[in-house]
Amino acid sequence: MKALEIKNLTKKFGKLVANDDISFTLDCGEVLAILGENGAGKTTLMRGIYGMDVPDNGQIWIREKQEEITCPKDAISLGIGMVHQHFMLVNNFTVAENLVLGMKEFTGQVLNRKEIYKKINSFFQQYNFDVPADAKVKDLPVGLQQRVEIMKALFRGAQILVLDEPTAVLTPQETKELFTIIRKLQKEGKSIIFISHKLEEVKEISQRIMVLRLGKVSGIVDTKDADEAIMARMMIGRDLVAMKKKELDPDLKREKVLEVKNLTVKDGKKTVVKGIDFTVYSNEILGVAGVDGNGQLELVEAIAGLRKSEDGRILLKNRNIKGKSVKFIRKSGLAHIPEDRRVRGLITGFSLVDNSILTNHDNKPFSNGIIINRKATVEFTKNNICKYNIKTESENALASSLSGGNQQKVIIAREISSKPELLVAMKPTRGLDVGAVEYIHCCLLAERDKGKGILLLSSELEEIMTLSDRIMVMHGGEITGIVYPDEVTTEEIGLMMAGVKREKMAKLPKEGVIV
Known part of the structure; x- marks a missing residue:
């Protein structure tokens, strides 16, 4: 039986056709992955199904019956739930308050919190979700906040679950845990639309893959028959270019662009960066690897002037920028690509x-x-x-x-x-499709070749290994190793990320002469 069928759906924004005559089906108990480059119309399509952006044309059929969905309330009543890429939770509310917010049976009455917490904790046990119903959402890590969103949809009776870029903000371990939840829901007969740009993930979790390009369906294939190169071509309309770093002249003259000496940074009373030393040179990408939460964010904020550092020195082209204003630091030659583009990058x-x-x-x-x-x-x-x-x-x-x-x-x-003299890039490709990732990698390598120093922080180890001239690994606010990417395996990097220190540090780039 078809859980969902979309027929000839079209949505325009002014002259822009975001969805152009799209048709597809979703079977009961199926995971359908939707791939597409950024701007292909994936989110617009899902917002149309969920009633947030009503389509201009087309039909939506739920369990063999045509339905009219004009708002999320209609979608929820028909058993559709959506977990947005940017979570729709009230951070100051508890988990339970977020789950019952807006539900008819909890509206217009004095809430019996004890009963609600008991009911929700019992519901969580069905999915082995071990988070107290009275926990504040703002105190939960991102991975758990996402699961609260999933639980919220299920608590409201969702039989069709739309997950919009669900792994964009997750660690590899959190992604594995999410996939375990998806497989459990699938066994229960629930249908899932999994929107992503990561080819390897959709091959692991889905049964079929639909590719959108420029607002149109460019193909629907069985996952078992999917070829990553063909999928990439369907997404971006061309073959991906193999990434290759330009070889540098052995006699290249290099200068110190950024020098960090004995830097200590606190987050509240906790010391999160513990007296570290490193240098970024011209014509170099220094990649920083590490599990999130090991001092990388605070390090970047201290360098960029967004956070006070306790001790140490930060020199940009031999100019001390520690404790200076953001404006002073930027005028000294620093550019910053922040981790969260919507919070720190754009208005x-x-x-x-x-x-x-x-x-x-x-x-x-x-x-x-x-x-x-x-x-x-x-x-x-x-x-x-x-x-x-x-x-x-x-x-x-x-x-x-x-x-x-x-x-x-x-x-x-x-x-x-x-x-800039120094470009600090914090997760510059997070949540981007393969075409956009390729383009941004080319931009970073071009800046390196122009003589700039680049400090690259990423949770994608493959990205760090591919782009970096040296790799610095952080654990617990300390540097556990600085290595050359061609002299180390991912397993060795993993050990350093887990806290195993390396005695010998690659303190200088391989090529060039330091002046």
């Missing part, structure tokens, strides 16, 4: 023009004193849109209207255009 309610000059609006040619030069800012933004292939209706579109990959391109264009 989503601003236009692309305004976002493109956020960090440079008070400098020529964008302003002269207090007056913004709109002609210069528009021209600059248009050039970036063209150069970085940013998909948008116009330079005046709001940043919130762009897909995640195109939002990231806006940030990268802005930061690289500032012509």
Whole structure:
């Protein structure tokens, strides 16, 4: 029996056709993966099914019956649940309060919290979900917050579950735990739409794969017959280019771009970076590997001027930037691609023009004193849109209207255009499709070849191994090793990430002469 059937669904935003005559089916007990590059229309399609963006044309059939879905309330009543890429939880509420929020049977009455907590804890036991119902959402790690979202959908009776980029913010271990939950739900007969851009993940968890490109279905295949190269071509319309670092001249003159000496950083009363020393040189990508929560974020924030450091020195081109303002540090030659593009990278309610000059609006040619030069800012933004292939209706579109990959391109264009000496990139490809990842990798390597120093932090070990000239591994706020990628295995990196220290450190790049 078909749990869901979509017939000829179309959705437009102005002149932009986000979904173009899309049709597909979802069987009961099936996991259907939907692949597509950023901006292909995946999220718009799911928002249409969930009643958040009502389609302009087309039909939605639920269990062999045509239904009209005009709002999420309609979708929920028909057994559809959606876990959004950016969670829809109230952080200051408890887990239980989030689950019952808006439910008819809990509306208009004084809540008996004791009874609610008992009922929800009993429900959690069915799924081996070991989180107290009275825990505050803000105190939970990202992986558990996502499971709260899944539990919320199931608690409301979801038989069709839409997961929008569910692994984008998860560690490899959390991804495995999510897949265990999905398989359990599948055995119960629930149907799941799994939106992703990661080819290896959809091959592991799905039965069929549908690929969207430019708002249209470019193919639907059985997962067992799926070839990763063909899937990538269907997603981006071309073959991926094999990534290759340019070999550097053995006599290349290198300078110290960033020097960190005995740096200590605290988070509250806890010391999270413990007296570390390292250097980033010109023409170098220094990759930082480590399980999230081992001091990487605090290290970046201290370098960028976003967090106070307790002890030590931070030198950018021999200039002390420790304790200086963000503005001073940026004028000294630092550019920063932040971990969370929506929190620290963009003001989503601003236009692309305004976002493109956020960090440079008070400098020529964008302003002269207090007056913004709109002609210069528009021209600059248009050039970036063209150069970085940013998909948008116009330079005046709001940043919130762009897909995640195109939002990231806006940030990268802005930061690289500032012509920095040091580029600090924190998870620059998180949540992006294979085409966008390839493009951003090319941008980083191009900056390296121009003589820039790059500090690259990523949870994708393959990315670190591919791009880095040296790899620095962190565990518990300490450096457990600095190694050359061609002289170490992923297993050895894994041991260092687990806290096994390496005695010999690769303190200098392989090629070049330090001046």
